[in-house]
Amino acid sequence: MSGRATVYDVARVAGVSIKTVSRVVNGSEHVSEPTRQRVLTAVADLAYVRNSVAYSLRTGSGDAIGVVIDSIADSFFAKLVSVIEERMLAEGISVLIASTGRSGSRERGQVARLAGQNVRALLIAPIGNDHSYIADVTQGMPVVLVDRDWEIAGYDTVLVQDRVGAKAAVDHLIAGGHRRIAFIGDNGDLPTIAERRLGYLDALAAAGIEVDELLLRTACGEPEPAAAATAELLALPDPPTAVFSSNPRASLGVVRALHQGLRTDIAMVSFGDFALADSLEPAVTIIDQDPTPIAEAAVDLLLARMRGEQSEATNIVLPVNVVPRGSGELAPWNRS
């Protein structure tokens, strides 16, 4: 036989109508036991698997959800997607990933594409600033926004205390005696990073420390530029005694640069954990932004909406904590 078996094949083998096959496959009550058995046998013999494309077309709601993120190569999002996929598998739902590469226009295209795939729901870590298009294209399908947001009304969201957490990180460094604290992060287009930068500024302001623009490095959200920026900071006439890295990927670069420059005496706090952060010398103090609870909360919201719950938009804000491990507790080296 060529091609996969259809309900017609099963029906023919079992000697029933296609509708009865459909009923058995979908677990309907109104099927007699002998009939059910015949159908099940036929299903097993033919290795019948429901064509979920036809199912999706017919029912209008697919058995996949879409997840829109920066890049799956980012370990934060990788872990996020992993948890989501695990939970969705239990519901028999597949996960379609679409990466934006941090381009707002590409985000829009990806969301439209996913909508065209009849996904049942969308989980988006938004990039751009204008998200009005989402409503146009998703047409009432459940949407949960993750890790970014704060300015988009009417959607369920899950985010972390970016500003508060960043302030806590910098407060921690200030409490350790630091006054020249560098900021490493992406440019302000990314809401999350913008918030963390505000937290950084909050902390400096609260301590009466003047902002030194030289210590504020943007456009370095990836390891390489972050490493380069860190190297430049080290070469300053009056270098920082501490670095606050606003995302884990940047932290990879910062750590590399500090180690390669043999300047592990410089204090550092990273917003977001990363592999081996606790095995370095010194171990890296982090702001704990664990993707797992974020993903869990997002999936809970998504499943609730997919079950048809019609409550108000829910906004979940997860707390974050400073996890001291060593690098954030280094004292400032001798002042010049």
Place this chain on the structure above:
Amino acid sequence: MSGRATVYDVARVAGVSIKTVSRVVNGSEHVSEPTRQRVLTAVADLAYVRNSVAYSLRTGSGDAIGVVIDSIADSFFAKLVSVIEERMLAEGISVLIASTGRSGSRERGQVARLAGQNVRALLIAPIGNDHSYIADVTQGMPVVLVDRDWEIAGYDTVLVQDRVGAKAAVDHLIAGGHRRIAFIGDNGDLPTIAERRLGYLDALAAAGIEVDELLLRTACGEPEPAAAATAELLALPDPPTAVFSSNPRASLGVVRALHQGLRTDIAMVSFGDFALADSLEPAVTIIDQDPTPIAEAAVDLLLARMRGEQSEATNIVLPVNVVPRGSGELAPWNRS
């Protein structure tokens, strides 16, 4: 208007038949310029996006491919998927991920599910030993096997020199004077790891070193068990002077255990790179198993098959190299 626009909506607005809309949308030649313009205007006005579920049902070939891997949380696979998704996006194809969690039965279920999604092709990093089911369920759809295989005939494959690479790693340690070299890895069910273990044994045999079962640690493919196994190795009366870790995730655990046990004097080589491996003290010597060329090669094969090429099954084996960084070049500490 409720729901997304369909060809009927566009046809009505443009004053043409649905077929003509279809022709315009699909870039058929035989449409007059004025008609095309009217249709395009209507498409833009209604924000029409082709329902790819209906398209997929009708044409029988979807616009998504499926990728079956252990876990997207594994950075090797995350990077792999990232490259694949990037390439596929250029072709207008979505990526459906399905993780097996290293369970053979789950692998089978996932492959069947993806087949039911009408995916156009499948890229699988196989787990189990019996893959005869693949042919049943994929029914002639292009399939490329990645990173595992060697025993499955008739499929395109991309793999790395597992055995040769592992032997090179252990040779490297032996050349450095080591004779008590531990092996850390998953159990032998995983073809890749089994091959690497053979490479380890090859190297020992070639050097005339007797295998010490105490130094052969299996069932530790994840960081935690690998760390536990390493700790146990360190506690042996006659501990190893070097460790060969057969996969990057295990290496994370090994590194953690070595650092926490303050035994960074123990030499180590990791099969597969990981983040910060070059920033540790000492930096970790690796066997370079870069996911990018693997993904590129796999995508090339997949696209060729999707274009209908009918050549013989192609088996690509990518070479691997030892990248010395320090940890693999440590001399054995004083013999007891």
Place this chain on the structure above:
DNA sequence: CTGGCCATTGACAACGCTGTCACGGCCAGG
């Protein structure tokens, strides 16, 4: 014995799209 009810089952349409085929109009060649 009969009417009515319920459980079981099936015929048919429809989801949105594209492939097939047919139709009308135009032009070139006879």
Place this chain on the structure above:
DNA sequence: CCTGGCCGTGACAGCGTTGTCAATGGCCAG
């Protein structure tokens, strides 16, 4: 003038599934 072919276009079927509705038959109360 007629004919044949090509171009632009549309009517219709059908991909595999489920929802709607009706038909069948068995069983029980009257």
